[in-house]
Amino acid sequence: VHKFVGTRGAQSLYAGSDQIHQEETSSNFGQVFPKEPASFLKEIASKRLVFLGEIHSIPPIVALQKAVQEKMAEESSLLHVVFEHFSFEMQPLLDDYQDGKINFDQMVERYRQIGTENHNLEPYRSLLEHAKADKKKIRLHAGFLSRSFSRMLMKEGETVALEAASEWLPPNPILEGHEFHYNLFESLISGRFLYHSDGGPPSDRFRGMYKAQLLKDVAMANKVNQLLENSSDESEKILVVAGNGHLLHYCGVPERVLSANPYLANQTSLVVSHPSNANLDDDSSIMRDVTDSFGPKGTNPADYLYLYKDDNDQEQIDAAVRAETKNAYDKVGESAHFQGNMKKAKVMMDSLGYTQEQFDIAGPDAYNYQGVGNPHLHAGIQPGDFVLDVGSGLGVDSFIAEEYAGKDGQVIGIDISNKEVKHSQQRAIDRGSSTCFAAADMES
Numbered sequence: 358v359h360k361f362v363g364t365r366g367a368q369s370l371y372a373g374s375d376q377i378h379q380e381e382t383s384s385n386f387g388q389v390f391p392k393e394p395a396s397f398l399k400e401i402a403s404k405r406l407v408f409l410g411e412i413h414s415i416p417p418i419v420a421l422q423k424a425v426q427e428k429m430a431e432e433s434s435l436l437h438v439v440f441e442h443f444s445f446e447m448q449p450l451l452d453d454y455q456d457g458k459i460n461f462d463q464m465v466e467r468y469r470q471i472g473t474e475n476h477n478l479e480p481y482r483s484l485l486e487h488a489k490a491d492k493k494k495i496r497l498h499a500g501f502l503s504r505s506f507s508r509m510l511m512k513e514g515e516t517v518a519l520e521a522a523s524e525w526l527p528p529n530p531i532l533e534g535h536e537f538h539y540n541l542f543e544s545l546i547s548g549r550f551l552y553h554s555d556g557g558p559p560s561d562r563f564r565g566m567y568k569a570q571l572l573k574d575v576a577m578a579n580k581v582n583q584l585l586e587n588s589s590d591e592s593e594k595i596l597v598v599a600g601n602g603h604l605l606h607y608c609g610v611p612e613r614v615l616s617a618n619p620y621l622a623n624q625t626s627l628v629v630s631h632p633s634n635a636n637l638d639d640d641s642s643i644m645r646d647v648t649d650s651f652g653p654k655g656t657n658p659a660d661y662l663y664l665y666k667d668d669n670d671q672e673q674i675d676a677a678v679r680a681e682t683k684n685a686y687d688k689v690g691e692s693a694h695f696q697g698n699m700k701k702a703k704v705m706m707d708s709l710g711y712t713q714e715q716f717d718i719a720g721p722d723a724y725n726y727q728g729v730g731n732p733h734l735h736a737g738i739q740p741g742d743f744v745l746d747v748g749s750g751l752g753v754d755s756f757i758a759e760e761y762a763g764k765d766g767q768v769i770g771i772d773i774s775n776k777e778v779k780h781s782q783q784r785a786i787d788r789g790s791s792t793c794f795a796a797a798d799m800e801s
């Protein structure tokens with residue numbers, strides 16, 4: 358079940374990197390499109406540049422992306438589809454896939470091995486398979502800067518990260534945004550409500566992280582701008598698929614594309630996805646949800662909202678989160694055998710209140726401690742206790758617990774990541790430990 362709602366006010370707003378542009382446009386605010394969205398798709402496909410904002414890996418949203426991709430391909434000589442999910446150096450992977458050298462599952466396997474992005478690609482199977490089948494009309498593009506550059510920016514600063522990523526950036530990139538964009542970004546991270554004054558002003562806590570967001574926005578906009586520059590043929594179109602957070606209010610990526618290509622303002626469309634609690638058969642219920650979620654007419658979160666409802670919505674989000682968590686920690690498990698930094702481990706464990714004795718018990722496993730908190734401050738494990746370590750990671754707390762539970766006790770660690778479990782099992786054997794580890798989901 359889904360509906361499209363117009364949310365463009367009479368004043369259409371898009372934020373240029375140095376100013377907010379306001380243009381007189383026709384308002385579509387409050388226009389709810391009919392159940393069968395053929396007219397809507399037609400309107401979208403008529404544009405040269407379409408931004409589809411998503412919440413990652415949600416099947417009804419992918420269904421919309423596929424419908425738009427099909428329609429835009431029909432209406433163009435060549436459709437470029439730019440994905441956030443693939444970082445630039447993964448372009449050969451997408452090329453091999455589209456050229457039929459590898460199939461979808463092989464592509465996903467290589468994607469996991471590269472491991473920088475870690476999206477759950479399974480929900481995108483039908484969308485990507487369609488692009489592969491129609492490869493004469495559709496070109497898939499990796500559209501994002503690898504997350505490793507964001508980490509570099511946070512750790513080593515802007516100059517180092519800009520230099521390292523220069524291949525993917527415009528000349529003299531500027532990592533500056535305007536206050537409305539920061540306000541929006543902060544609200545998405547902190548959960549503060551942006552659209553009425555009770556939400557209060559943004560805090561400054563996320564200014565550092567905001568730079569990393571700008572770095573990604575600049576890189577993705579650069580990719581789109583290059584495609585526009587190289588597509589002399591006006592009948593070529595571009596579809597950009599990225600998280601809502603990079604597109605909402607035309608901030609982030611769209612503002613940078615439109616300030617480089619102002620002539621495209623009337624040939625662009627922005628659709629943002631919104632999971633709705635409304636009764637989608639009742640227009641007034643829809644509009645209540647829209648104004649509750651995005652404020653009254655005039656805030657212009659997008660040209661259109663894609664409202665979707667799915668009874669399994671929460672379940673699907675949970676499953677996607679679990680899959681991403683598992684992937685991410687599998688990476689941790691794979692590299693756990695590399696010698697880590699004991700000094701850093703000591704500083705971290707000291708700061709969480711681990712004693713010297715506990716650090717010594719952890720021994721050579723201490724550098725694999727992942728530092729969430731110190732359960733031993735509260736657990737008071739006694740000889741003979743049975744201990745279940747939930748989310749045992751690489752086993753450090755389990756090994757400490759085993760020392761206190763003694764030979765009459767038993768420790769079992771469970772973790773969702775098979776690779777972490779494999780590592781800790783092997784460590785238990787090497788240490789002559791009685792602790793057992795098992796792969797399991799703590800929530801099921």
Ligand SMILES: C[S@@+](CC[C@H](N)C(=O)[O-])C[C@H]1O[C@@H](n2cnc3c(N)ncnc32)[C@H](O)[C@@H]1O
Nearest residue numbers: 686726727728729748749750772773774798799
């Ligand atoms: C930050 S690590 C902490 C690991 C360990 N306790 C430590 O402090 O070193 C969190 C762990 O929780 C695991 N985890 C996350 N969600 C889980 C779930 N639903 N079921 C089981 N383990 C889960 C992750 O795989 C990861 O190993």
